Amino acid sequence: MRLAIYVLVLALSVGLTPAIAAPPGLATLEIGDAAPDFKLPSVDGRDYQLKSFADAKLLLVVFTCNHCPTAQAYDSRIMQLQADYKDKGVALVAISPNDDKAVRLDELGYTDLGDSFDDMKARAKDRGFTFPYLYDGDTQKASLAYGVVATPQVFLFDAERKLRYVGRIDDSDVKSVTSHDARNALDALLAGKPVPVEKTRTFGCSTKWSEKRADAVASLAKWDQEPVELQPLDETGLAKLVKNDTVNNDTGKLLVVNVWASWCGPCVAELPEFVTMNRMYRRRNFQMVTISLDEPEQKADALKVLKEKKVAATNYISTVSNRDRFADLLDKEWSGPVPYTLLIAPGGKVIYRHQGEIDPLAVRRQIVEVLGRTYANRGK
Numbered sequence: 404m405r406l407a408i409y410v411l412v413l414a415l416s417v418g419l420t421p422a423i424a425a426p427p428g429l430a431t432l433e434i435g436d437a438a439p440d441f442k443l444p445s446v447d448g449r450d451y452q453l454k455s456f457a458d459a460k461l462l463l464v465v466f467t468c469n470h471c472p473t474a475q476a477y478d479s480r481i482m483q484l485q486a487d488y489k490d491k492g493v494a495l496v497a498i499s500p501n502d503d504k505a506v507r508l509d510e511l512g513y514t515d516l517g518d519s520f521d522d523m524k525a526r527a528k529d530r531g532f533t534f535p536y537l538y539d540g541d542t543q544k545a546s547l548a549y550g551v552v553a554t555p556q557v558f559l560f561d562a563e564r565k566l567r568y569v570g571r572i573d574d575s576d577v578k579s580v581t582s583h584d585a586r587n588a589l590d591a592l593l594a595g596k597p598v599p600v601e602k603t604r605t606f607g608c609s610t611k612w613s614e615k616r617a618d619a620v621a622s623l624a625k626w627d628q629e630p631v632e633l634q635p636l637d638e639t640g641l642a643k644l645v646k647n648d649t650v651n652n653d654t655g656k657l658l659v660v661n662v663w664a665s666w667c668g669p670c671v672a673e674l675p676e677f678v679t680m681n682r683m684y685r686r687r688n689f690q691m692v693t694i695s696l697d698e699p700e701q702k703a704d705a706l707k708v709l710k711e712k713k714v715a716a717t718n719y720i721s722t723v724s725n726r727d728r729f730a731d732l733l734d735k736e737w738s739g740p741v742p743y744t745l746l747i748a749p750g751g752k753v754i755y756r757h758q759g760e761i762d763p764l765a766v767r768r769q770i771v772e773v774l775g776r777t778y779a780n781r782g783k
Contacts, residue, residue, distance in 0.1 A: 426612055431550030431569065434601045438462065438564040439548035443498065443537035444520065446527040451496065451535050453564065460492030460562055461592055463585070465572075466546065467555040468499045469526045470506060471608035472513040474554045476576040476777040478530055481555070484572070484585065485534045491593055498537045499523055500546030500554065505615035507622045508682040510608075513776050515767035518611070525764070543613060553607040559588050559598075567592055570603030577779035626682055629715035633706045636694060636719035641732045644692065646751045655749020656688045657773050659766075662733070662743040664696045665704045669760045670742040674712040676763040680770065681716050687774050691716035696729075696741060748773065 432439075440453045456462050465481055467474045485495040503518040516522040520538040527536045539545045549558060559568035568588035573580045588598045636644070647658045661677050663670035674693075681691040693716055695705040702720050709718055723729040730737050734753060737743055746755035746769055755769045774780060 425552060425610070426547065426614065429547065429550055429552070431552060432558060432566050434566055434569070436566045438464070438558070438560045438566065439545065441498075441537075441539070441545035441548070443539055443545060445535040445537050446520075446524040446532070447535060449535070451537055455535075456494040456496065459494035461488075461494070461589065462560040462564060463488075463493060463495045463589070464549070464558040464560070465495065465497045465555055466500050466549070466551045466557070466610075467497050468501050468608070468611075469516045469518050469522055470501075470511050470514040471554045472777045473576045473607035475513065476779070477555050477572055480572055481534075482530070482532065484589075488589055493589060493593075496535045496537060497532070498539050498545060500539050500543060500551045501611035502540045502543060502613040502616065503611075505611040505613055505619055507615075507619050508626075508679060509622070509686060510611075511683045512687050513771065513774070513778075513780075515764060515771045546610060551610050553605045553609055555607055556605045557585050559585065559592070561592055568598050568601055570605055574603075576606070577777050626715070627713050629713070631706070631710045631713065631715050631718065633695070633702060633709060633718045633720055635699070635722045637722050638728065638732060640719070641694075641721070641723060641729065645733060645747060647747045647749055648751070656690045657749070657770065658690050658692060658745075658747040659770065660692045660694060660733075660745040660747060662694045662696060662741050662745075664741055665701065665708045666697070667741050671708055671712070673742060673760050673763075674708070674714055676761065676766075677716070678713055680763075680767060681714075683767070684770055684774065689770070689774065693718045694733075695720040696726075746770065746773070 438453055442450055442452045445451055463484065467477065467481065481497065499518055501518040506518055511517060516526050518540060523536055523538055555572060557570065557572055558566060561567050568585065570584060572585045574582040574584065584600060584603050587600065591598045647655060659680065663674070665671065677691060677693065685691065693714060697705040697720060699720060699722055705720055721729055723732070726739070730739060734745060734756060736756060738758065740758060742760060744757045744761050744766065745753055748754050754773065
């Protein structure tokens with residue numbers, strides 16, 4: 404009989420935080436249990452079931468996701484597992500257990516993508532996944548049946564599809580690995596030997612069950628109530644801003660600057676994307692700045708737009724009298740039209756510039772490449 408597991412999982416953001424409680428009665432498969440069947444869509448356009456892997460000697464089911472820093476740290480290792488064992492009769496299938504609507508924006512601080520099915524397709528393409536990557540976020544039936552407590556978590560089944568190993572891939576996501584637990588289990592089964600360690604602890608991000616949707620909605624409502632202010636920015640302030648020599652715990656912040664105006668339709672239309680980015684990354688070494696090119700006497704118009712769009716960032720309105728002078732101080736490569744977006748690294752180096760409406764994914768990707776995707780970059 405399977406035992407119900409009530410676990411505290413390491414769901415880390417910038418430090419240790421308590422895990423979200425598992426659904427009542429959640430039971431992780433026990434060694435010897437049969438693999439629960441499923442029928443789930445994959446990023447490759449197919450639906451997969453257990454019988455899709457009937458020809459494989461062994462089946463390795465890896466529950467993982469897009470957003471989790473620990474899961475991202477294991478992406479390349481999952482890919483290597485598939486490459487190393489596919490010709491030995493092992494089938495590997497990855498499943499995302501998370502309800503993407505239950506993930507808070509501030510849980511996305513280490514990623515450019517969320518956990519939606521479309522985002523999974525983008526991640527698989529970007530990373531070059533060659534294994535099926537299935538989405539269980541709509542019903543979470545498979546995740547409940549397997550008893551998934553965190554991402555990543557692996558379940559290894561033998562030829563009769565009986566569970567022979569459950570737990571972690573290895574014993575460290577970002578430090579030196581000393582125990583290759585999943586590989587040890589695979590090698591033992593392929594050699595016809597007992598698995599040396601059948602169960603290991605699982606560490607990573609807690610499964611985002613649908614019960615968390617209300618919390619995600621509540622967080623948005625709370626952030627929408629944050630104060631929105633608009634401050635003047637003169638030549639001295641602008642010159643200091645673009646130098647980006649602010650120090651936070653001896654580490655400079657990545658600065659995102661969006662130049663806009665209330666009379667610019669595309670500028671106003673894309674402001675919500677910057678709000679989303681600010682909510683995702685502001686707990687890290689990151690600062691979002693907007694600069695309005697409205698005339699100072701139009702400050703009320705600009706502030707009204709910022710409040711309507713909930714832009715609780717560092718908001719400025721330029722008081723630099725000459726537009727050419729403003730451009731020279733901001734970025735000599737800027738030709739003048741708005742919107743205009745810059746990413747400025749600590750020390751003042753511009754690492755990304757874009758004139759016109761942004762591609763939000765392209766900007767988020769630039770941000771997370773600087774800040775880092777895993778807990779090895781926790782201080783960034």
